[in-house]
Amino acid sequence: MASQASLHPRAPPARLWIQRPGIYEDESGRNWVTVVVRFSPSQREWARASQSSTYEPSITVHLWQMAVHRQDPLSPSQMPFSRLPAVWQLYPGNKYRAPDSSFWEIVNHGQIDSFEQLVLTYEPERNH
Numbered sequence: 001m002a003s004q005a006s007l008h009p010r011a012p013p014a015r016l017w018i019q020r021p022g023i024y025e026d027e028s029g030r031n032w033v034t035v036v037v038r039f040s041p042s043q044r045e046w047a048r049a050s051q052s053s054t055y056e057p058s059i060t061v062h063l064w065q066m067a068v069h070r071q072d073p074l075s076p077s078q079m080p081f082s083r084l085p086a087v088w089q090l091y092p093g094n095k096y097r098a099p100d101s102s103f104w105e106i107v108n109h110g111q112i113d114s115f116e117q118l119v120l121t122y123e124p125e126r127n128h
Contacts, residue, residue: 036062065116
């Protein structure tokens with residue numbers, strides 16, 4: 001069965017805070033689950049093509065708003081390392097700003113079947 005994508009009439013969340021690895025909460029208490037994280041180029045592709053020692057890929061993340069079993073949030077010191085920020089703050093110009101001042105463009109905010117979806121992309125060359 002193919003998924004149907006459509007635009008979502010609601011504004012994207014003003015802020016997303018990480019609660020647990022892969023789970024964010026917005027200002028309305030709704031949970032957003034990381035369902036896809038894509039790095040481009042992959043580390044393997046980069047290693048074959050690059051002479052540089054710094055790997056900084058573009059990152060695309062798909063978040064779906066869905067109910068999850070409530071648990072206490074982890075403290076920052078309990079969180080594993082992640083290339084995804086701990087907080088995203090909505091910023092003018094259809095993007096989010098992370099605590100490290102990087103910008104994540106809203107590529108899509110729509111509906112996939114019964115899930116509200118938010119697709120964000122980080123492009124390192126646009127953030128310097």
